[in-house]
Amino acid sequence: MNRYGILVRLTAAILIAAIIVGVVSANIFYRITYNSELAAANEDISQLFTTVSSTASIAAYVEDSEIAREVVNGLVTNSTVHGVKFKAGNVSVSTPIKSNYKPLTFDIFHPFMNSEVIGHLDIYPEESFIRNRAEVIGRDNVKALFALATVVTLLTLIISHYLIIRPMVNTGNALHNIDPGASNRLVKPDFHKTSEIGALVEDINELLEKSESLITKERSLRKEIEVLEKNFRMLFENSLSPIVLADRQGELILSNDSFYTLMARVNQPMLTNYGPLLSDLFVQSEKLIKDVKQAFQKNDIAIGEYELKTSKDEPMWSQVVIIPISTEDNSDLYQITLHDISKRKLEMDKLSVQAEVDSLTNLTNRHGAETKLEDLMQRKVPFALALIDLNGFKQINDIYGHDAGDVILKHVSDNMLNVVRQDDTVSRWGGDEFVLIFKRTEKQALIKVLDKMYQAIIKPVKLESINQEISVGASIGAAFYPESGETLEQIIRRADKAMYRAKAVKQAQPEKYLFFDEE
Template sequence: MLKWFIVSMNKSALLVRLAIVIGFASIAIGFLSSQLFYKLTFNQEVAITQQSLGSLYKTIAATAATAAYLAEKDLAQEVVDGLATNEVVLNAKMNFENIDVVSNTNTFVEPVVFPIQSLFEVDKSIGTLVIAPNIQYIEERARQLAFDNSKAMILQAFVVTIVAIFVAFFLITRPMIEIARALHKTVPGEGNRLTVPDFHQNSELGELVNDVNVLLDKTEQQFTRERKLRKEIEALEKRFRMLFENSMSPIILMEPRGNIILFNVAFETILEKLNLQLKKSFGPLLENLFAEPEKLLGCVELAFANDEIATGEFKLQTSEDSASVWVQVVVTSVVNEDLREYYQITLHDISKRKKELESLAYQADYDKLTKLYNRQGLEKEIDVFAEQQRPFCLALIDLNWFKRINDIYGHESGDEILIFVADRIKKTLRTQDFGGRWGGDEFVLLLDGADEATTKDIVTRLVQRISKPYFLRKFNQNVAVGASVGAAFYPENGVKIQEIINLADQAMYIVKNDRDTDPEKSLKFAHELVTQEIIHVKRK
């Protein structure tokens, strides 16, 4: 108990503050009460003195009346002297028949006058009796009595304070300390609860303990839910991190300005592939990684303007000696609870698919043997020229004596000749021109914006190169081929592509049919055809 009491007596304790308040209140009340009691005691003593003087008067009234009636001065003197012996009487005086009898020489202060009644006539006054009360004695006695009462009241206040402190300690402070210590040891979620102190089942402290227990119940329920949710979140986080870290596709979370917040291992891998070091920023939307960043930015801006996810296929920036890296980019705008915007960027490496598509496109548009455009590839380029209404010359080439070489020396030798011709075409054409294998031993030249003179110059140089002997190592034999060329111009000779092709074909076959009679002529233009020449020519 003493330990509890000492603990509760620190300077900030509720019991100490309560004791101080009660003590000051008791002192103040005692002081005010003593002052009030002093006044009341004094007035009461004065009243008692007056009553005492009245009682004295009644005691000596008969003797005083006898002395006055008989005019006995000595008897009167005995009366006043007897009165003066009383503690409350300072002085006494009798007056009758012009005779004054005084007990002593003290001054009469606030004297009380009593009439001396006749012994025979009740209503007749035969003298007066003057009694001076002893004011000093009365005040001293009143002061002493008030002082004694004040001490008693202060002692009473002290006792009340001590009792109040102990009562407060046993009924309030100690239970509160017990509650505080129990609450301090209570860990929410472990099932611990507070015990209601004795005698407080229905008090405010009891209600407080019950409310705290209810709060602990709710807190424990909340903790249970939070633990369950935390476990679920941790499980989800592990799964997400597993997916995030093990994803084959780079995933990046970044600020719109370009600062990278989060990335996975795949992003580091692709940086190594690009021979780049990881750093905090590669520019907005990682634009420094792309060969054509303006296309990426334009794609994202357009998608975000329509509240869509931005997607597109873009080429990464690589060194000249490195293989091309293509990625499918998926950009999503994410806004968190603080209304801060982030970009989630996912890069899917499509280099292999892109390479396969390019290979398929190449196979579809290029001749496998000569590595020139095939007929389909040439037709696509012709369509582009036509759509853009760009003038061009279409020269159709048929090799002379090729079938004979192919029959004599075999298809492998024939393939060598075709490769040889394709090489000469590549070396003869200008950078803006196109050449391709039309089929078999036929080739086509697509000359961008060429006029008749340019076409003649190109065809002449090509025929000269093709006509030079070619050495077949397998047979240790030189062979030679020639070329018959027919040319038509777009749009001078027609605006329909098939019409241009037909005119060039007819012109080429006229040259081919005349090669024996006019071997020096290897080129004929469509506008040189006469009506009788525009006929169907049987291929030989």
């Protein structure tokens, strides 16, 4: 039996209450009994006085001490009397008195005149006799009370056990044997279909019903999560693209096999940290971090293309996709996916070169030149633009054919490239027109370069098909940014006008092959 169980505690509580009630009741009963016995003793004494009143009256009347002593001694022989005092006239008779009780005083009347008091008789009750009788009666009452309390306690415990404790214990044991999520339910105990215990069983069954429903849903969700985790793990591990989960400091938390394969390809050691956002793996690490911050500030996914550091000759490029993730404990993690775009990047570079390079002369074409000019103007970089038109090229094309024209164009292009600086750009503008982008605005420096270029252009070239040397001339117009205009269209138009002024005098003054916008 559980010493802290309800039955034990209820038994202890009832016993303590019974003892307290018994002690208080015994004390009360004793006081009541004592007072009752005292009243009874006083009544007996009154009756005794009535019996001896006539004799006492005669003794008082004749003042006979002998008769008075007989009266006193006769009263003392009674067990309820402790002592007696007789006082009448000159006669005074008493017994030894050792009592704190107040005596009962009776008047002794004249034997012939009932209204005349001729003496007094003090009778002291016997205290010990009264107390003993009161204690005997009190003990009997207490015994009876304790017997009654014991019976009531036992009956209360038995009734409580069968009506409350046992149904609750059985209900608790049944509940203990029900597994979480099981379909078992509690049965209402007998005699408790509509009681509080029955209501408690109904509430417990409702709770079990809800628990079964929640646990069933949880198990179903857990199975779905397990399937999703399995599928995610399969996708993660079998992904051809490297995938990494890292914290803000760059510590790797999770990575797949493709990431380790990539590290081997770029000859990087296997580490647990490659800097924030794997930035240490890329050539433009600062740009990567800056681009990611800008994307996150807009609540976007960070996507960009960056070159990987590698000891190989061929560059390796990756498309980097970074997704921020917040965990339940408010930690910031980043899912980083790397897609190999090296082949695509190489093809795009080739297409870009093809789009901006003239296939015949390998010079920058007009599109490439315009792109470069727009970039210089966007950055407010001053420059000079020289528009060059070949003189006599059309006649060579018409007489000797297009193959001869191609030879002239290649010859002129190669010669021009040999006289310009690496910072300057020579472009085939179209047909027999060329452009020089000169990143200096000093007029004399430009004249010096264009003079060398002119001499290179007019240098003869031998045509193998006819075994003959031929040459072309040139007319050049130059303009300056920003002096000649603030737009590309304005600059080209000013250079074109200057070039046509040179073409206008090419026959009369061939040495004036160069004109400037302000002239």
